Amino acid sequence: MTLSYSDLVKPELLSQPVYQPGKPIDEVARELGLDPASVLKLASNENPLGASPKAIAAGKDALNEVELYPDGGCYRLKEKLASSLEVDPEQIVIGNGSNEILELIGHAFIGNGDEVVMGEGAFIVYKLVSLLFGGIPVEVPTRNYRHDLGGMVDVVNSKTRVVFLASPDNPSGSANTNEEILELIDALPDHVLLVLDGAYSEYLDDPIDLRSAIAKGKRVFCTRTFSKIYGLAGLRIGYGYGNADLIELLNRTRAPFNVNAIAQAAALAALDDKSFVEKSREMNATGLRQLETGMSALNIEYIESSANFVSAKVGNGNQAFEAMQKDGVIVRPLAPYGMSDWIRVTVGLEDQNRRALESLTSFLSTQGG
Numbered sequence: 459m460t461l462s463y464s465d466l467v468k469p470e471l472l473s474q475p476v477y478q479p480g481k482p483i484d485e486v487a488r489e490l491g492l493d494p495a496s497v498l499k500l501a502s503n504e505n506p507l508g509a510s511p512k513a514i515a516a517g518k519d520a521l522n523e524v525e526l527y528p529d530g531g532c533y534r535l536k537e538k539l540a541s542s543l544e545v546d547p548e549q550i551v552i553g554n555g556s557n558e559i560l561e562l563i564g565h566a567f568i569g570n571g572d573e574v575v576m577g578e579g580a581f582i583v584y585k586l587v588s589l590l591f592g593g594i595p596v597e598v599p600t601r602n603y604r605h606d607l608g609g610m611v612d613v614v615n616s617k618t619r620v621v622f623l624a625s626p627d628n629p630s631g632s633a634n635t636n637e638e639i640l641e642l643i644d645a646l647p648d649h650v651l652l653v654l655d656g657a658y659s660e661y662l663d664d665p666i667d668l669r670s671a672i673a674k675g676k677r678v679f680c681t682r683t684f685s686k687i688y689g690l691a692g693l694r695i696g697y698g699y700g701n702a703d704l705i706e707l708l709n710r711t712r713a714p715f716n717v718n719a720i721a722q723a724a725a726l727a728a729l730d731d732k733s734f735v736e737k738s739r740e741m742n743a744t745g746l747r748q749l750e751t752g753m754s755a756l757n758i759e760y761i762e763s764s765a766n767f768v769s770a771k772v773g774n775g776n777q778a779f780e781a782m783q784k785d786g787v788i789v790r791p792l793a794p795y796g797m798s799d800w801i802r803v804t805v806g807l808e809d810q811n812r813r814a815l816e817s818l819t820s821f822l823s824t825q826g827g
């Protein structure tokens with residue numbers, strides 16, 4: 459055989475970048491000979507409080523029927539979400555994580571040579587999805603680590619199909635105001651869809667209300683996730699909502715049983731446990747202050763965050779990541795985002811934040827000057 463698989467696949471795939479996830483605890487423990495129980499992961503913006511006990515119980519219950527396919531239409535979950543979002547169930551699509559929904563957007567909207575607008579250093583999946591479908595990412599420089607929505611409108615042309623915007627964004631943690639976002643929605647031409655990624659919107663005091671924009675027929679679609687404040691990242695479940703015609707088209711691109719039964723049951727129960735969400739939000743606000751205060755005391759620059767993580771300029775992000783990992787603290791180096799001097803630290807519980815700050819302090823003390 460003289461041909462390799464690289465000769466057989468679509469040539470575009472050979473230049474497709476690969477997503478680099480936060481390192482799993484087990485992998486770090488294996489590599490460094492550490493006890494997994496001693497390793498702290500603050501690398502993927504997960505909820506340090508875990509998930510609602512009610513969600514876990516509902517997920518366990520769903521195990522009793524795993525011989526059955528899940529409800530491919532996620533009927534009950536859509537009903538519940540529809541009533542809390544005050545939209546129709548037909549306006550909602552459920553995905554295997556909101557990541558899958560971003561990919562459905564790629565399937566439906568992005569083809570060869572189409573332009574896809576995003577902020578520089580925005581959540582990297584926007585670029586990956588664009589490239590995967592032959593699209594051309596058009597990155598708009600940020601202003602003081604915030605996305606420049608006017609700048610995004612300026613680069614839109616007849617080839618533009620989609621604008622991706624997360625607010626708060628990852629990894630900056632910065633958010634745009636609701637007013638700015640509504641202005642963006644108004645300014646975009648009819649042939650461009652705004653995908654507003656609300657993965658961290660539950661951490662905002664005043665999350666944007668898109669009902670009226672959607673009702674007016676504006677081209678906006680919002681994604682949300684159960685991976686962050688709901689603490690269900692391991693189950694892979696997220697959703698999107700927008701115009702019912704758009705959802706019908708997205709459903710054509712979706713695998714028949716994309717969301718498993720355990721995830722559906724747990725998500726349904728998680729929505730009912732409002733006190734868990736409230737506790738998570740409060741814990742996060744306190745932890746964020748703790749991390750930001752600690753970083754100020756260390757005299758390092760950080761970006762004021764509206765989410766459950768904070769990014770800080772530490773000298774050399776990869777070296778800080780390696781050094782902190784040796785202390786059993788996994789953070790995320792931001793070189794893949796063009797921020798090689800930075801790391802991102804997820805908000806943990808009080809003692810976890812303290813441990814992360816101690817480890818960062820000891821790394822900085824080795825850097826001199």
Ligand SMILES: Cc1ncc(COP(=O)(O)O)c(C=O)c1O
Pocket residue numbers: 502503554555556557558581624626627628655657658682683684685691694695696
């Ligand atoms: C901005 C943003 N959007 C989407 C996601 C995807 O989350 P999930 O696929 O777990 O819903 C993430 C995950 O980190 C994120 O940071």
